[in-house]
Amino acid sequence: MDTDGTHGRHGRPEPRTAGHVPRPAGPSGHPAPAHPADPSGAPGPSGLPPKPAHAPGAGPAPTAAPAAGPTLTDWLRVPRPAAGPGIWSYGHVPRAAQEPETTPTRQLISGALISLLAGLLLWSLLWNGYLGGFWLWPLYMFTPDSWAGTFPSVVASYVWYAVVALTLAIGFGRLGRWPELGRRLLGGRAVRAVDPAPRPVEPGGPDDPAQWTEVRAAGLVEAADRLGAEARAGRMNDVDYARIRRAWETVRADPSRTRAFDQAVRDKGAGACVHPSGARDLPVRAARHDLLARQVQLGTVQDGERNPYARRGSGVALDPAVLGTSLLAIGPSGAGKTTRLVRPVVESLALQALAGQAAVIVVASAGTALGPDTGYDVVIRVGDPDSVYDLDLYGGTPDPDEAAMLLAEGFVGDLPGIDVRRAATALAQLLGPFRVAHGRFPAVPELRELLDHVPVALATLRGTLEAAGQHRMLRELDARERQHGASADPGPALADRVALLDRPAFAGFFNVKDADTTGAGRPFSLRALEHPLRVRIDLPERGHADASRVLARLLLAQFNAAATARTDRSLFALLAFDDASHTLTPEAVRGIQRLRSANAGVLLTLRTLDDVPEALRTPLLGAVGCRMAFSGVTTWDGKRFAETWGTEWVETRDVTHRTVFADQPLTRAIHAFRKLVSGKAVTTDAVTVRQVERERWSASDLAHTVPPGHAVLSLTSVRGERAAPLLVRLGG
Template sequence: MTWLRGGSGRRGTGTPWSFLHSEYPAAASTLDQLLAHRALSDVDVARIGRLLTHAQADPARISAAAAEVMTAGAAAGLHRSAQHDLPGERLAQHNLEYGQVRLGRVVPTAAGGFGATRDFGIDRDVLRTSLLVVGPPGSGKTRSFGLPVVEHLVLTALTNQASVLVVDPKGDDFAYAGWFDVTLDPLAPTAGLSLYGGSPAPEVAADRLASALLPPTTSDDVAYFMDASRNALYACLAPFRLAFDRWPTVRELLALLRVEQGTVDKVRAALKGRDSGESRRLLASRAAQRDARLDPAASMIERLGLLDRPRLVQLLDHQQPRFEMAQLNSPVRVRVALPESEYPDASRILARLLVSQFVQLTSAANTNRSIFKGLVIDEAGRFVDDYVARGVQKLRSNNAGLVLIAQTLSDFPGHVRGTVLGSVGCKAVFGGVDPADAAVFSRWFGDHWVDEVTHGQQRSYSHSESRQGEQEGYRLGDSVSTRRVERPRWSVSEIVSGLPAGHCVVALSRSTGERSPPFLVDLRG
């Protein structure tokens, strides 16, 4: 689970296209010469290697791939961005052939399981089990974990082996030039966002949108209102979708939820000849719901109204091109800059919507499992609801994973903390966290057996003979006793105040169920 190989992109003395020499020697020679003249970056090597090895089993595909190598050379199978590498100096060391990124060095400890210092890194199989990183402000969790992992996934996307979505609440932590194909920023829009995630089904779109709009926690006495809100959304979306074969804009949806007569009449007119009566019944049910003494969807309507702002409407309804979550089934790099200082509540709604859409996409039966799909969320506690927490375990079998970065576990809603901790396979904690958080991690890291040595003094009776006669009496002597006892691998006090700056305790797991003991990692440099 730790970093084992260098970042040259070469497998020993061979190359990923060695098998070409027997049947396509000209293509193999072309690549060998490019490599010898250093005309191939490690991104090119990994990308072309993937192109050829994936085509190897199909004679028609491998023939076409070899021909592309002959004509395009280093540009064979080029990513949509046409980039061969990222601009500027890399922040971390990467091995793209093996899918690894180096993060630091393991520090030998009694609890760590390693007897010598060694490089530490993670790969995409580890990320498939998802990763939770908790540390106080200024601990370096974003710089030490978030940025290297994002850089690795961005590079891997250039090799056509991954897609990545980064939720950036501050708006500038991951804003590196040339890293992303799509940037969603309401304050500087260059692409739009689909409010419905490209979903073809009204019931799915209604459920995801309602989950984003409604508060992440609720008491039993208001659960009725949340269910009624979901029903209200469906009663508006399904007829509109059938009538116009598209989703409503923010303002059209608000008008339908408010049962504004002009908008409702337009939908009913468009339904003539296309509806068996079910859509009209849904519209009537929403009208009856609205006319009740207390409209159970009133709160959701007000929260949807938070998105009815000029810049947000531009992002959600008018900006082209428009990003839909289904695009992550191909190698694409997306960053979402949330303007929390300008639109705090609306930003949280958008973030929760994107996170739930990602889980919905990656846990679906028809998701593209041939590429890894990663979601990196800074300040993740505010954006994870019960649906996301439950969906984490489904991701590993679909070649996807989450990286959740948070200042404290208390940022997560109380009813999902246990689910998040139980579902996430990899956990990392920095020093200085709240003692309550440290206690949780201490329990998760478990206990181990140690030798407890006790030093003391023992009183013994002695008798001796000499020329002066017999002598007897008591004397004191040192005593040492050892016993096996069970102690926490990492105690609460060690986690809170015993970890040096730039260090964290990490426990990893793989998709096969293999787990590592928690070990101390120096992330500096």
């Protein structure tokens, strides 16, 4: 039961052996049946790579004393009210939809003085009897005549006077808005009005998440007591809680696993149902996470007029509910796309992978700061001979037609004038016969020889097929030979792109030739998305830019195909590109639109939309549900965002100053004196209020008014909820 809530088993180059269990960093999805671990570590049909040859090291992280900070139980009891998309729900306090009207302080003071004088005047008139003695009738009614001139009568009179005076003070105080003036003048003191904070969950109550009431209600009292004791003693962290809760969801979906869950929890406590890597946390965290809500905080909404009043000052967070619609971020180099967006999101999904809730793959240039290697299960360094893992160019599929379509998309999907389907047909005419003849797909040098129509390679393949009696595959080769050299033949373009990978720097990579027999290279396939994996792929962008772009397009095509083909979509799958320049193709954009229903999404960052073909810029902005413009975008890019975000109705006030011309001699003299003193003519103001339709963010605003360290972000959830573009202070 140690893998409840996870799927399968895989190796890691260097598993983490942390010295303590970190505390929560701040302040779920569809339950799926868990899959038992595969003790052999052999690659299965899912494309999961085998374990590395060296030992995996220690098992689960030790449980030392917790670090200083909020305890897990306190973190669990903080309320997380339901909020809109992108709102950091941890301790969120909703605000009013509209900003209350603010009266100027001078007007408050004058109103308070006038009401005070009016109250004193009325009291004086009552006290001196100028208004008669009608206000004393309650005193005469409720005091007997025998009290006249006695001490009780005097006491009753002064009590009644105090009641009347207090009533006048309250009435005129409210009329003169004395409490508001007091709060205004004593701002920062104890009398300042504050929004009521949400009340935390009562410890030990029926809704206390630290008590594991659902587990206890199912009859697993001993397991619930063990989990509660682990949390109170500080031996459980937020990842442990999320992971075990995920495992419990699988038990609810499949009650036959109840006994295994109970036994695992009673034996190992917070270390039960651990991720196959044995890790219970990341080596280091660079962002603020809330695993209970599956959120990562990016920053805070700026408290300014450009943002709706209800959202000002609130936290901005991303979670699978919005990432499932995919996110596109545009910003120049140095704007913070990697450190303030890609790394926090990847880190959040990596933590969720440890909890058995997600799978994340990040593609970046070698050397990009995306966390240490020990924070990932699989690290593929293309072009590095010391890389433990290799990349499967064919996506782990045994179907030659599917492999041909993926390769065609990656190799020539960006070339204008090349029909991708025709290129896929040309590749299938070679891949099918080769797989029948050799039981595998061709290696890169072999595929290049076939596309270049090398006579020896074709003759050898033909001879093997003839010996095996594969006449149907021979007809495929005949068709390829007839098309070779035609004007519309995609073979030369495919051969040129394959040649980019047939370089000395990539010798030993994409090694499908020996993988089936020796396991060399440990090929990784994106078909492993059904497992809670953390994968980082480093591309050799500096020395082999064109090859890196080919691989990036291939990975995006494989991800779109693998994510939608999953039979178990309970895990949220994310593919993050630190730089998606020259990666997008028409088929890739169409594939991104289909990810929303597959519980998957992509994160794309670009320096500018000019890195995308012009015909794809508008479809790309329409395909993604979340859009982000960093500080420093150009007006050309800003225009595209402005068109995408559309317009809104706003209220405008036009003030017209008109000079006052007096008819009376005295009034003219007074106006002349005021003009002599102030230097300005006496005017009156005419205010015109109207509703006009304006762009939410104009191209000029995006290019010139977004401060450094900020971004304008709009979000859409998979349920269709939308958040208007907000100016966000990143990292705050």
